[in-house]
Amino acid sequence: MRRRVLSVAATTALLTLVWAGPAWAQEVTAESVQATLDNIWIVTAAVLVILMQAGFALVEAGLTRAKNVANIMMKNLMDFSAGVLAFGAIGFAIAFGAGNAFFGTNGWFLDPGHFTEGTFGTLSLATFFLFQVAFAATAATIVSGAMAERTKFKSYFVYSFVITAIIYPVVVHWLWGGGWLAQLSTPMIDFAGSTIVHGVGGWAALMGALVLGPRIGKYDADGKPRAIPGHSIPFAIVGVFILFIGWFGFNPGSQLAADAAVPRIAVTTLIAGAAGGVLATITIWLKTGVPDVAMAGNGVLGGLVGITAGTANVSNWGAVVIGALAGIIVVYSVIFFDRRGIDDPVGAISVHGVCGAFGTLMVGLLATDTGLFYGGGWAQLGSQIIGVVAVFVFVTVTSGALFYAIKATIGLRVPPEEEIEGLDVAEHGSPGYGPDVSALSAG
Numbered sequence: 001m002r003r004r005v006l007s008v009a010a011t012t013a014l015l016t017l018v019w020a021g022p023a024w025a026q027e028v029t030a031e032s033v034q035a036t037l038d039n040i041w042i043v044t045a046a047v048l049v050i051l052m053q054a055g056f057a058l059v060e061a062g063l064t065r066a067k068n069v070a071n072i073m074m075k076n077l078m079d080f081s082a083g084v085l086a087f088g089a090i091g092f093a094i095a096f097g098a099g100n101a102f103f104g105t106n107g108w109f110l111d112p113g114h115f116t117e118g119t120f121g122t123l124s125l126a127t128f129f130l131f132q133v134a135f136a137a138t139a140a141t142i143v144s145g146a147m148a149e150r151t152k153f154k155s156y157f158v159y160s161f162v163i164t165a166i167i168y169p170v171v172v173h174w175l176w177g178g179g180w181l182a183q184l185s186t187p188m189i190d191f192a193g194s195t196i197v198h199g200v201g202g203w204a205a206l207m208g209a210l211v212l213g214p215r216i217g218k219y220d221a222d223g224k225p226r227a228i229p230g231h232s233i234p235f236a237i238v239g240v241f242i243l244f245i246g247w248f249g250f251n252p253g254s255q256l257a258a259d260a261a262v263p264r265i266a267v268t269t270l271i272a273g274a275a276g277g278v279l280a281t282i283t284i285w286l287k288t289g290v291p292d293v294a295m296a297g298n299g300v301l302g303g304l305v306g307i308t309a310g311t312a313n314v315s316n317w318g319a320v321v322i323g324a325l326a327g328i329i330v331v332y333s334v335i336f337f338d339r340r341g342i343d344d345p346v347g348a349i350s351v352h353g354v355c356g357a358f359g360t361l362m363v364g365l366l367a368t369d370t371g372l373f374y375g376g377g378w379a380q381l382g383s384q385i386i387g388v389v390a391v392f393v394f395v396t397v398t399s400g401a402l403f404y405a406i407k408a409t410i411g412l413r414v415p416p417e418e419e420i421e422g423l424d425v426a427e428h429g430s431p432g433y434g435p436d437v438s439a440l441s442a443g
Contacts (some may be wrong), residue, residue, distance in 0.1 A: 046130045046134045056142070090166065135197050163200075167204070192250055192312075199392070250269075274303070276300050276303020277303065308359060309363050
């Protein structure tokens, strides 16, 4: 046992020296070892969050038709790639640069001279940027599912750049960048981004679906919605599992340190996601008579989105409550939007927008230090409401204006004949699948 402890200590010391680069003579202290561990953990967490891009791509591809699978994969690849460049050049400075209560005005292209000293704690600028750019890409890719099967690729590319360069970073600055939501007398709590990340993506998805209009064949002559089944439930559920795994970078990584809080945050994340999946299954089973697989997957995701705001601030039982209620809410929310002519093929608005807002508000009730149910009074709930409403208004106005501008200039929607044929060939020159599965592309 002693030999194992010595081995761990020696490995940690070596990692500290490696991280320090050529400064071999630098004294190894408890603080330097902790800083090294913090940076290594957050880099690992960032990689887990980046892995979520694969999960989003599979969920979206699975819940839509085979004739659009290449287009969907391309959108998810490019909103990440364009998002990294846009956030690095512009968005990171707006989010975390020196400025005012509403947006940063310095630090373009990651210029380190314009970020407040101590902003990143023990993390280097490179580590902090890597983690934050993974979040920015997540906010952008959420919108893809709600706009699936009818959006021009070039238009989606423009949207991805703008949301990661401007819209998302402004919201981040309001809270995580020390802006006005952080300066409230009782600061808003959104630990890992139920509203700051998922709400931004969900409400932008709402505007994208509204401006685009529904897919051809989604509604009959009387306006009644028709089911358009996805082509691969296995894709969708494997995607859910990848997202679930990635969330252990998303939430515990938001501690921004390798400390004792990380495992507890991981547990609240785990049980909320599980509760969401179970309650969504039960709800849709009772409502329709069958345990719908896709809805169960969305229940898991709804539970995970719901707990993201309060994952470090609520008890395990609080996490069960938030996850379970989010699982129920996502079922009724998907049905609600579907019946009102808002065609969201994957339920992105409900999972990320609605469940994100719900989870953020629940912090005002269930936070063990400041929540109303724990004797904290109404102040925290008031701040949560202010934050949710402010983000909703800002994102719907700005993203709506963006989508209308794109529609009026380069166009937002593909022609009807391309939509019927499928976007893979029309937009990218070749089908996503070979001729052996061509029958799946019909319809």
